[in-house]
Amino acid sequence: MMLRLSMLGMIGLMFLSQTGGTAVSASKSDQIDIHLRSRVPSTDQPGAWRLIIRPEEWKPSETAVVICDMWDRHWCASASARVAELAGPMNEIVSMARSRGILIVHSPSECMSAYKDHPARKNAIAVTAGTVPDYLGKWNSRLDKEADWPVDQSDGGCDCATPCKQGNPWRKQIDAIFIDPKDIISDDGIQIGRLFEQRGIRHVIVMGVHTNMCVVGRPFGARNLARWGKDVVIMRDMTDTMYNPKMSPQVNHFTGTSVVLEHIEKYICPTIASTDLTGKPPFRFAADIRPKIVFVTAEHEYRADQRLPEFARLLENHYDLACDFAAGRAQSSGTGIHRIENLQTLADADLCVIAVRRRALPEDQMKIIREYLNSGKGIIGIRTASHAFNAKQDVPSPDGARDSSGKPILLSQWLKFDEEVLGCKYTGHYDKGPEGTKISLSPAAKTHPILAGLKTDGFVSPSWLYTNDLDPEITPLLIGTVEGKKPEPVAWTYGYKGGRVFYTSLGHWDDWKIDPFRAMMIRAVFWTMNKPIPPVTPEAGTQGN
Known part of the structure; x- marks a missing residue:
């Protein structure tokens, strides 16, 4: 069950390593590490918002x-x-x-x-x-330029079965x-x-x-x-x-x-x-029994910091799920890219959704991810998750720390994450071609709960087709094809440490506009948590329980 703050071990004021984005840095005990979550307007799509978590020291x-x-x-x-x-x-x-x-x-x-x-x-x-x-x-x-309030509280907001009489009973x-x-x-x-x-x-x-x-x-x-x-x-x-x-x-x-x-x-x-x-x-709160999903994002190519918060709002509003975020910087280079903030929220998650590209991490952050993945709970990997923790080169610790022999201490990587967790070995991608990647249903998947009854044949992904060497234990669900190239599975299921795994090499920002893709992702959320899959219509942007 979900952990409650009051039920966790008494951590108190012990000094914790800064690298996990945690409470107090032992080397900077006169500072507090704060992680500010905000939504900023997208520069790529007018009217859209990006979720960012910015670390500061106060x-x-x-x-x-x-x-x-x-x-x-x-x-x-x-x-x-x-x-x-x-x-x-x-x-x-x-x-x-x-x-x-x-x-x-x-x-x-x-x-x-x-x-x-x-x-x-x-x-x-x-x-x-x-x-x-x-x-x-x-x-x-209201502040200047503040949008209309998103909830109707005109009734005072009482959520009791019988509305309470309003008044001012407080005294202290x-x-x-x-x-x-x-x-x-x-x-x-x-x-x-x-x-x-x-x-x-x-x-x-x-x-x-x-x-x-x-x-x-x-x-x-x-x-x-x-x-x-x-x-x-x-x-x-x-x-x-x-x-x-x-x-x-x-x-x-x-x-x-x-x-x-x-x-x-x-x-x-x-x-x-x-x-x-x-x-x-x-x-x-004890009454908040919604299953909890944590989206882990750190990539700059496919607008995960925009599309996954939008997907999370759909899941919360229409499917009664709770969503939280751990986020790294949406850039390919520069200071601070090899960190993901707020990973502690994985401790009581029911599902982890990973959209990360080529990150090395501080050891304590990688430990949090491994502990979750070893717990037997649900995992979804999207697009660049197949090379999430392979930075393609050694990454020294940004604080310049060295070991006893004087060698730089390196950040942690998980080079075989794709093979061990997702059931594939990422090998690259084809050019997308003028017509994009055509998607069809795998014959073995017509009765799979994630796809049963969905019209997934015939839609086209606008981006290139990833290539992978696949574990024979995967169950392919969707096949992608570009002209003149060998077809490749683009969605499948797998298992890791007793937990259910769903991976798709789709996930371009325009894929999220495609009804069958969005419906597949909603179903994958429930399937990986081993929960009954609710009715999901092709118009999944507005439908739900």
Whole structure:
């Protein structure tokens, strides 16, 4: 089952290696390694977005955590229950942040009277001087150029079976989150802004509830902090939405949070995971029982950083799956290409989808990938996954480290990943020819669950045809043909360490526009997880359960 943050081993504040994109670097203990996930407009396709994860180092003395509206009670019973579940893990994270020297700001709005004698409240009141923007004193409902809000919360967002009566029952912050005398208690954006100026705060991590309301809109919320120019992020697994699945877009409650976070990553600010402080996989609510897929991307040729997040949105919205991402840079050369950030999220994944090209990795990152692949869970490889971890040359560690003999320490590669995991040996590709690669159904695959009933014959992939030496144990599903060349399988199934494997050498960005290809990929997702395959129509972009 899915790991919960509170159920994982007590890692505490031990120093972890920076190379895994984890919490604390032993060699740079005065810095925090932060991994900012955002969506940026595609330069290749107008209206499309790319998902990127950008590493940064933040000084704790210049960083604050703002805890938004984690009240003792909410008018919605379901919201109250989720706050109570969230509070324990949040307190653990806040304690870690505090011990690193990060400023902690508790902001339970409309509850300041409960803390009139608390030292942390007095710390806030003591700050009276400083010039900050007037808008820090006002609610912010929308930034310039921000698109329409993606969920309908006009009913207040209560998702209880019988809607709760709205009101203001909160009196204080929930007791499960400890308030240190050196912390700050304030719900005043001007006051918090002055304090940030006084303390030299440049970076702000916002957590709490609710993502689609107070977290972004409060005077001290993400919109105003972004407008002010602060490096603001929302901790995406330490939040919740006020969203009723009966309202548009009519998705699972937790998918509603994902939809809102995607909007935030496009128009307001990046997000991070609690992993950056804990080194553990992200927190998940107990009621979030959606199977989890992790997309691992690091390639520059086929727009995986665009197409796979689009595919993930389809899977979440229409097939009730949870999706997360581990991502490297979408470029073929340059500083930092031999890293993939956020791989820790694989620890509780049910399926790993790999779209990586010629990467060497730090040993601890490769270890995470091997541990997942050895777990017997599902694997999907797309296109360049056949040469995912073969950089074609030795890659020295970027920090210049050397072994005891003085030789450069090399990054880790998996040269036979294609042979061992995917059932093939990648040998190259044919020229695509003027008509592209024609796709037909393998005779042995007509009854295979991934293809049964799909009209996959006759579509054309616009890119070239990969060539592979194949293990006799594969089950070929689709065959690709270019004029004058030997036909080659372009999709097949295999097995690795007891887990199901699906690989396709298709995956050009235009392949994702082809209904039968997209439907095949949806079915492959469920087949590799060994779960019943739901009805998938050729119009898979809009259909689902």
